[in-house]
Each structure stands twice: as C-alpha cells, then as structure tokens.
Amino acid sequence: MEQEAIKTFFSTELLGWYRLIKRDLPWRKNRDPYRVWVSEIMLQQTRVDTVIPYYNQFMDKFPSVTALANAPETEVLKSWEGLGYYSRARNLQAGAKEVAQRYGGIVPDDKAAVAGLKGVGPYTSGAIMSIAFNRPEPAVDGNVMRVLSRYFCLEDDIAKPSTRIGIEKLAASLIPEGAAGDFNQALMELGALVCTPKSPSCLPCPVMEHCAARLSGRETELPIKTKAKPPRAEFRAAAIVAGSGEHADKVLVRQRPATGLLAQMWELPHLELPKDKAEWLSEASPKEQGELAEMISRMVETDTGLLIRPRSWFTDADHIFSHIHWKMRFYLADLGEERSASEDVAAAASSLIGLTAAEAASAYKVDSQAEEAEVIGTYRWISKSDMETLPFPNLFLRILKQYWE
Ligand code: SF4
Known part of the structure; x- marks a missing residue:
C-alpha cells in the first residue's frame, strides 16, 4: 500500500472509531475554549480518573x-491541592489574567495569542485551537508520539526536540479536513x-491492519526514548511542633x-541535611541524632524565636x-x-539520644529566648480546620492528616 493510502487509512479508521467509542468526559460537554484549556492543563502528567473530580470542582x-x-x-x-505540579495552577491563573485584561475574558481564536499565554506550550495551544476552534493544528504529547512512532515504525528518539517537531x-498532515478537534482527541484516546x-x-486496535510496528512485531x-536523569536525592528532616497554652491542639x-518550587504553599518546617550527613536519616549514632535534633531546633528558633x-x-x-x-524524616x-535555649536544645538532644541532661547540655549550646506568636514571619500556628483553606503539597497534607488522626 502507498504511504499516502496508509495515512488516509489511519485518519479515517481512527476518526470513525473515536466517534463510536469516545468517553463521556466533563470537558467534552461543549467546546468552550476555557474549559478545554483548564482540562488540558490538568491532564498534563495526571490520569483522567484523577482529574475528573478536580476539574468539576474547579469549574464550579x-x-x-x-x-x-x-x-x-x-x-x-x-x-489544585493534591494534583501536584502547582506551577500549572499559577500559570493557568496568570494566563487567565492576561485573557481578562487583553481579550475581555474571551480566549481568542488566534494561535499566536493562545500560544503566548503563560504555561501554554505547543501541545496545549494545539489542543485548544483544534478542540475549541476546530483549527487544523497538531497536538502532540507523549501519547501521540508513542502511537505515531509505532504506526509508522519511527526510530527517532522521542526525547529529542527535533523528533517532536x-x-x-x-500529525498535522494526518488531520482530516474539518475534523481537527475530533481527530486530535482520537489520537490521544x-x-x-x-x-x-x-x-x-x-487486536482491538482500529488501525492495526497497517500498523508498521505491529506488522514487524516491534510494538513494545x-x-x-533515552532515559531522563533520575531525580537528585535530597535528605530532609522536618518537625511537627505541637503548640501548647493558647496554641494547644495547633501545629x-x-x-x-x-x-520557586511549591511557591506560596504551606508546609511543616524542614531543612536539608548536608550531603555528608545524609545517612543520618537511615542510621545515626545517638550523638548524631542529637546533632540532628539541634539543627531542627536551631532552624525553628532562628526563623521564629521559638524554642x-x-x-x-x-x-x-x-x-x-x-x-x-x-527523602524526609519527620520528628514530633x-x-x-521558659528556660534558656541551651538548656532546651540540650533537653532535645537528651530526649532523642538518651544522653544525660548534663552531658547534652555541655555538647549543645544556644542562647536566645523563646517567644510564642500566632503569626511569626512566614510561620503560623494552625488547627486542623485551617487545612481546609491553606494549600499544602500532598506530602505535608498526608503527614498532617496522619498526625491529627
Ligand atoms: S496496532 Fe498496536 S502498536 Fe499499532 S497503533 Fe494499534 S495498539 Fe499501537
């Protein structure tokens, strides 16, 4: 079969299949570009099932x-709490502000304008232009690169920008006339x-008959794709500081x-351990545990004045x-x-490592006074109910829930 006929077969079969089986997803109720935009941002690196409840409450x-x-x-x-990659939410709002100010709150039917919005890359602009406005723009993400690499047996590394281009x-050459939105969604589906x-x-694939990877047994x-570098490990120690007196039941x-990372979100106070102390989190001598306790105490004291x-x-x-x-370790x-800071840190060390108070007191010395306050710089005492309004990254949300349970 000629290459052009193989392409036509792909587009026709895929489109027909999609129109029969397409899932009833909340962002497919209409083609409002704002709804499409929000859904595409949420769906980046996140599964459809996870996105649905977030999407519904966000649109409400x-x-x-x-x-x-x-x-x-x-x-x-x-x-957005729980969805992760919070810069997506910040960029989405920045983009919305731009649309409100420059285009009267209406997402423009203009590729350059959409592609220029904050957080909108080539994939998202292609998705918005094709799904909302039915413009013949490709929307190529990892799913689409996988499908086309297989169907056409492409051996280029999909991690390279040149391959994506x-x-x-x-993908643009495959879009059937007048059906860009459905075709791009069919590819993603x-x-x-x-x-x-x-x-x-x-076996049940609508394009299997001419799929080059399947015909040559190379589909898996x-x-x-060359492997990305593994994420760099950081070892961190955190404190769950329980309040007392007027701050009883608070943290x-x-x-x-x-x-920067997780900008403006709330968290438990924590610090990164120097590289040569990383093993403290897995195996530490009593003395090292005491030093760790001291580091945590000093961090909170320096930031807040609290002991x-x-x-x-x-x-x-x-x-x-x-x-x-x-890689984090959480301490209560x-x-x-009301006593001197050196006594207090010594007590901290002593409580963790079992040194006598006198031994610990001579090992760890600090000298400032404690002072409690409701809001201390960027620190704050919160009760369980405050978690309903303050945004926390998943990790801290999980730990705090566990703590209060
Ligand atoms: S036949 Fe198999 S490898 Fe080819 S596109 Fe369909 S599912 Fe993918």
Whole structure:
C-alpha cells in the first residue's frame, strides 16, 4: 500500500472509531475554549480518573476566565491541592489574567495569542485551537508520539526536540479536513486506552491492519526514548511542633517563598541535611541524632524565636518531583519551656539520644529566648480546620492528616 493510502487509512479508521467509542468526559460537554484549556492543563502528567473530580470542582468554583483571573491565588492553589505540579495552577491563573485584561475574558481564536499565554506550550495551544476552534493544528504529547512512532515504525528518539517537531509535522498532515478537534482527541484516546506504553492492545486496535510496528512485531520496542536523569536525592528532616497554652491542639507551619518550587504553599518546617550527613536519616549514632535534633531546633528558633524540643520519630516519607527526590524524616516536637535555649536544645538532644541532661547540655549550646506568636514571619500556628483553606503539597497534607488522626 502507498504511504499516502496508509495515512488516509489511519485518519479515517481512527476518526470513525473515536466517534463510536469516545468517553463521556466533563470537558467534552461543549467546546468552550476555557474549559478545554483548564482540562488540558490538568491532564498534563495526571490520569483522567484523577482529574475528573478536580476539574468539576474547579469549574464550579471558577466557571469563567474572569472568575479565575479575579480569585485569590491561595484559593486557586487550594483547588489544585493534591494534583501536584502547582506551577500549572499559577500559570493557568496568570494566563487567565492576561485573557481578562487583553481579550475581555474571551480566549481568542488566534494561535499566536493562545500560544503566548503563560504555561501554554505547543501541545496545549494545539489542543485548544483544534478542540475549541476546530483549527487544523497538531497536538502532540507523549501519547501521540508513542502511537505515531509505532504506526509508522519511527526510530527517532522521542526525547529529542527535533523528533517532536518531525512528529508534529506528520500529525498535522494526518488531520482530516474539518475534523481537527475530533481527530486530535482520537489520537490521544487511542494512546490512553489502546496503544498504551507497556502493553498495547493491538487486536482491538482500529488501525492495526497497517500498523508498521505491529506488522514487524516491534510494538513494545517503540518508541525509542533515552532515559531522563533520575531525580537528585535530597535528605530532609522536618518537625511537627505541637503548640501548647493558647496554641494547644495547633501545629506550627510555614509558607514557602513566592517563587520557586511549591511557591506560596504551606508546609511543616524542614531543612536539608548536608550531603555528608545524609545517612543520618537511615542510621545515626545517638550523638548524631542529637546533632540532628539541634539543627531542627536551631532552624525553628532562628526563623521564629521559638524554642522547640524534638521528642521522637514520627514517620519517614518520600516525595518525588520531576527533578528532585525528597527523602524526609519527620520528628514530633514540643515547645520548649521558659528556660534558656541551651538548656532546651540540650533537653532535645537528651530526649532523642538518651544522653544525660548534663552531658547534652555541655555538647549543645544556644542562647536566645523563646517567644510564642500566632503569626511569626512566614510561620503560623494552625488547627486542623485551617487545612481546609491553606494549600499544602500532598506530602505535608498526608503527614498532617496522619498526625491529627
Ligand atoms: S496496532 Fe498496536 S502498536 Fe499499532 S497503533 Fe494499534 S495498539 Fe499501537
């Protein structure tokens, strides 16, 4: 069969299949570009089943570009809590503000304008232009690269930008006239449901008859993708500081800076251990555990003036970002009593390592005073109910829930 006929077969069969089986997903109720935009951002690196409830509550809360543009950032982050990759939410809101200011709250039917919005890359702009406006733009993500690499038996490394550009051209040439939106969604649907990464279901596949990878038995070998570098490990120790007195039943949390990783989200206070101390989290001598307790105490004291006393191990947890792997140990800690800081840290060391108070006191010395406050810089005492309004990354949400349970 001629190459052109193989392409036509692919487009026709795929489109026909999609129109028969397409899933009833909330963002497919209509072609409102704002709804398409939100769904495409949420679906990046996240499964459809996970996205559905988030999408529904997000659209209830922010039903229009203007509603999203005018919402406080904390509320937007709170609605995103648990989905991860929070810069997506911040960029989405920044894009909504731009659409509100420059285009009167209406997403423009203009490729360059859509592609210029914050957080909108070539895939998302292609998805919005094709699904919402039926423009013949390709929308190529990992799913689409996998399907086309297999169907056409392409051996280029899909991790390379040049391969993506080549596949975008190929995908554009496959779009049937007047059916860009459905065709792009059909490609995504095939990648998600049939031509899956590890075990493609070739038998029920609508394009199996001319799929070059299947015909040559190479469907699980393709696509070729060089492995990304594994995320860099960071070892961190965190404190769950229980309040007392007027802060009884509360826990000390802090807000992350306005820029960078997990910007503006809330977390338990924690610090990164120097590389040569990383093994402290798995195996530490009593003296080292005491030093760790001191480091945590000093961090909180420096930031807030509060004296705390790490009391005992609570749990270990991991969190993997795209480029960093946090390996964390959480300690329960109490507020120090009205006494000198050196006594307090010594008590902390003593409680963790079983040194006598006198031994610990001579080993660890600090000299500032404790002072409690409701809000201390970026730190704050929160009760369980405050978690309903403050946005936390999944990791800390999980640990705090576990703590309060
Ligand atoms: S036949 Fe198999 S490998 Fe080819 S596109 Fe279909 S599911 Fe993928």
